[in-house]
Amino acid sequence: MTITDTRPAGAATEARWITAPTTSAEWIDRAHEVAAILAVDAVARDRATEAPHEEVTLLKESGLVTILGPAEFGGGGQTWETAYQVIRAVAAADGSIGQLLGYHLLWFWAARLVGTKEQIAAVEQAATENTWFFGGAVNPRDNDVEITDEGDTIVYNGAKTFSTGSRVSDVTVLEGVLAGTDTHVFAIVPSNSEGLTFHDDWDNIGQRRTESGSVTIDHVRTDWSSAAGFANKAFEPRVYNTLNVPIIQLVFVNFYLGIARGALETAADYTRTTTRAWLHSTVDNALDEPYIIDLYGDLTAKLWAAEALADAVAVEQQRIHENAWTVTEHERGEHEVRVAAAKARATEVALEITSGIFEGLGARATASSHGFDRFWRNVRTHTLHDPVAYKRREVGRHVLTGELPQPTWYS
Template sequence: MSLVIPLPRHELTDEAPASPPVHHTVESLAQSLAATAVERDRAGGHAAHERELIRASGLLTLTIPKAHGGQGADWATMYQALRRLAEVDSALAHLFGFHHLQLAGVRLYGTPDQQSRLLRDTVTQRWFWGNALNPLDKRLRATEVNGGYLLHGTKSFASGSVGSDQLTVSAWHEPTQSLLIGAVPTRRDGVSVQADWDAFGQKQTDSGNVDFHEVLIGHHEVLQAPGTTPTPKATLRSQVAQLVLVNLYLGIGLGAFHEARRYTREEAKPWFASGVTHSSDDPFVQQRYAELWLRLRPAIALADTAAALLDQAFRRGDEVTARDRGEVAIAVAEAKVLAHRAGVEVSSQLFELTGARSTSARYGLDRFWRNVRVHTLHDPIDYKLRDIGRHVLTGAWPEPTAYS
């Protein structure tokens, strides 16, 4: 009996169920990415063709509200799509998820006019968004000038920047000791994207540095001005981001599990002392697969719960309270811890079940561990555990930051 994780058909609007084409489109794209995933993981670099496959799929408009010309999908639908793509290619899934994260920033920070302009242009001009919003990197400075701000400096870990059309960017404003957040075209004069990402995993996430040399960002492009106190609604962006990571880790874990299971069924040789003809009949192998599945299953359940709570908060709009936000943050933290552990453990332990022959480079099974090991270093789960433990003991909600 096979374990199948279907793509649930969540709502495309607040009222209507998702139509089957979303599921079919995601599956078709996943199969296209899977065909070259192992080879591209070895090669690294910029996956220009595969990015165009994502663009051509129409899925870049998935979370854009119908009022702005998009498909109006909820976050649960997007995360299910992201998870499925991550099963076969977590680097390209990363780009897909971070694109929608930038759109979430426009919806959470932007004025109605900014949302209308940027979201509609994303649909009509088929924009692919990149991220230059690393909040811990304060080397990019914003200086106020007539009509806006000048940006000068560098941003690191700029996922999806290579080949992007638009960037969400944060810059440090010294007078107010706070961040400016805005949106600028990637090809604007003074913006220089460096294709210098060289980690041993997530090789095709285009996550290098972006240099800004006296780049003008107009007031109309500033989504959050320096010195602004974010509302509970605005602070949901970090939860959107964290759930992107959760579902990337889960997708990698599921991809590793499914590939290991296929190998065990079709190619693995049973251990001589097992007394069985097929490795899949070895009770010790069966027990270990059960243990790995029980790492994944609760993480999936908590991830789906967190996505549902995030959708509820989005529907509340400006009425989101600190408590609403806190409930989402705790649910996301719980899912993050379990997804982190599941992804790392499944992608590592699979080799103990598949054996020495499975380490051949032609299978590329090591990519799952490399990818999840690199990505789970994004921010420490120790602080998620702290937030959960503090809430359990004192009832305190996580302090809103760019990571919690």
């Protein structure tokens, strides 16, 4: 499938955008422009099985892949507050591409999380100037990838069930454990590295175009200098190293809410133009049907509340980013509780909206040509990433006992 080109005739070979945004509001507007392009044939592309190379090209052309990159290297120089809004806007049109963008931005930030200051500078310059698109092979539910130390190089061996971004990525973040130790090592390698094999086996009901299939890692080599956060083969830990979970969980929150908003707005358009009032009602127009009015009012209020919580938590997280080298365990733990609350609420609201819209659409809207089911399939698929009950538990234990969650792969 191809992304429908909405540009005027004769402009197909020209760049869609000539200048880059400079403010947060302009970047969010740019994301909505991207979303409008993706929305045109979103239903058809959801049914396709091709890797989303054109969608990634669109993200690169728009500048969204380097929104967090330093401005001096051509990046957007924006904060995570803006990035989350951008993810939400893109996901409203296409949940798969919203997820790809969100995961990419986390891995783009990986050097900041665990790298040395020298590595951070080098990686962010290279990633921004070359518009790298990141994938990651870091599924913690699988066995650890084993790393062997071969002097100046380290060698990764193993496999991962999921590797979001795989075939459409330029670089891939690998993670494994040094043989005979409990030392975890992250490194960024080219996605076309010898021994790195992405398998075309992602066949799930939702988020169909996220390139999240399995990967085999067979003697993938990289220099010790690529080992994030290591100097002379020794790692110097800091609390900020553990912020990858709050960041990615808030990525989840925002593309869930983006999908929910896309579902609600698309459904409202259909209701305005197509839905009919029930034959036993006392009105002639669906827009005057009291049950439909109540439905949209209820779902919209819930969405607004969840979005407001997500935005507030993003503001709190930004303060941690600004104090990355001094953040305390207590500050990190309190923030994780807030992220957990936002994740629990976003999950429940997104599932309710993406299934509930059908009450305001009518039976004819279940025709596969409309593709309304894609919103629910996308949310239902990804919200199983980690059980939402455990997020509520983090919040509940903190409220009752003051306990703060300890950093794990999921908290």
